[in-house]
Amino acid sequence: MRTTLILGIGNNLLTDEGVGIHVVRHLQERHADSRDLTFLDGGTLSFTLAGPIAEHDNLIVVDAARLGGPPGSIRCFEGAEMDRYLTGNRDSVHEVGLIDLFDISRLTGTFPQRRALIGIQPKSLDWGEHPSAEVAPAVAEAAELALVLADRWRLSVSTDVQGR
Numbered sequence: 001m002r003t004t005l006i007l008g009i010g011n012n013l014l015t016d017e018g019v020g021i022h023v024v025r026h027l028q029e030r031h032a033d034s035r036d037l038t039f040l041d042g043g044t045l046s047f048t049l050a051g052p053i054a055e056h057d058n059l060i061v062v063d064a065a066r067l068g069g070p071p072g073s074i075r076c077f078e079g080a081e082m083d084r085y086l087t088g089n090r091d092s093v094h095e096v097g098l099i100d101l102f103d104i105s106r107l108t109g110t111f112p113q114r115r116a117l118i119g120i121q122p123k124s125l126d127w128g129e130h131p132s133a134e135v136a137p138a139v140a141e142a143a144e145l146a147l148v149l150a151d152r153w154r155l156s157v158s159t160d161v162q163g164r
Helices: 015-031 047-054 080-088 095-108 136-163
Strands: 004-008 037-041 058-064 074-078 114-120
Touching: 004 015, 004 047, 004 136, 015 037, 015 058, 015 114, 015 136, 037 047, 047 095, 058 136, 074 080, 074 136, 080 095, 080 114, 114 136
Parallel strands: 004 037, 004 058, 058 114
Antiparallel strands: 074 114
């Protein structure tokens, strides 16, 4: 069975900066029994996350990102588009850490072929344990997007296997 890691990153003490962690908590509360999904609070990133990334076939990262849209807007960067976003725009507080983790994955042969970044436009990065009113509705929406993406990947693997 192929597995997907849904990794929320951010600082949950800085309002919208912690939105990725809020998405993961939302998913954990509602989908804890999903056998092929792992939900992980990645905090503000560290090299210790290389292990969990290597243990999964697919990776979905959820994080606050400057998208140039209104607060709470969501954009999904998948595969090579994610790689370009992380190396080109440098619009996420954590992207250098993600690039470093990806480099480790490449060197160890565990780089996820299916990967995506779900970015959520923040409004506030001030002290606070909850997302701003404008960003809070994006938590459930981003969680649903992550589940849809994982389902699509699951179905495409099933189709790939059947088609051989």
